[in-house]
Amino acid sequence: MCKVISIANQKGGVAKTTTAVNLGIGLARKGNKVLLVDTDPQGSLTASLGYVEPDEIPVTLANILTAVINEEEIDMAAGILHHEENIDIMPGNIELSALEVTMGNVMSRELILKDYIDMMRERYDYILIDCMPSLGMMTINALVASDSVLIPVQAAYLPVKGLQQLIKTIMMVKKRLNRKLKIQGILLTMVDYRTNYAKDISSKVHETYGSRIVVFQNTIPMSVKAAETSAEGISIYAHCPRSKVAEAYRNLTEEVLENEK
Known part of the structure; x- marks a missing residue:
């Protein structure tokens, strides 16, 4: 049974991508097939996984979603890149910006x-979606496609303050477009x-949200x-396996797996 998790926050610089990479590879290290x-x-x-020129990749998510919009047949292997740490990647690049504008005129665009x-x-046990730092159409699409949302938040005042708007958007998507969506x-x-x-x-996050939303122990x-x-284009496990941050992502992976039981 595949689990689809969006990693979302409209605030940039809160370690969304770092979390997507290291949680994804952490899950793969536990024997799961991950996209x-x-x-x-x-x-x-x-780029974080070693494809430093995303705009030069011939087939990306933008091409696949364009094919979906045009109701063309899709080869499920198309565009998939294979990383040395045993995960698959559907790459994204600047073409998604133009696509997001186009999506505004498409029926059932969400x-x-x-x-x-x-x-x-x-094909997979886990699909992790790394969202863009906005609450635009592409992020709404990710929330509609997902079973759950993981919200990375930098331990600072402004990122925590922005949580309220994100949670409001998630609840709106849950009510109108994806009843099974959970945080x-x-x-x-x-x-x-x-x-x-x-x-x-940290205390403020637990105090404000802890009674109704899981706040990860790790x-x-x-x-x-x-x-x-x-x-380096690799995970923290490959780059510095004994570091505190590698241990933290290992523990987070265990916590995510434990929550599935």
Whole structure:
């Protein structure tokens, strides 16, 4: 039974892509077949996995979704890239920006990505969708296609404040477009527990949301090592397996798997 998880937050720089990469590869290391889908026109996920020029990739998510819109037959292997750490990637690039504009005129436009994801479910145990930093049409498509949403939030005042709008959007999608959608949990990222500020923010998240939304027990520490992995095109497990951030993502993977039981 495939589980589709969107990793979403309209705020940029909260470790969405880092979480998608390391949770995805963490799940693969546990024996799962995993597909990562890059819905960001910046192609951050694609670049982070070693494809440093996403705009030069011949077949990407934009081509696949265009085929869905035009009701063309789709080869399910088309566009899929294979990473050395045993995951598959559906790359994204700048063409998604133009596609998002086009989608505004398409009937049932919120269901376009779902049509593709539903075709791929039988091939994978987990599909992780890395969302763009906005609440636009592509993010709505990701939420409609998903079973759950994982929300990375930087342990700082403004990112936490922006949570309210995101949760409101998720609830709207759940009510109108995807009844089964649930919030997998809020993940605190870039946490520096040496400061009282980070501790205060963490307490505020638990206090405000903890009674109705899961707040992951595991948090992701502030780390230069995590940023370095993007340049290397590999996960934190391959880059620095004994680091605190590698341990944090291992623990997060275990927590996600435990929540499925």
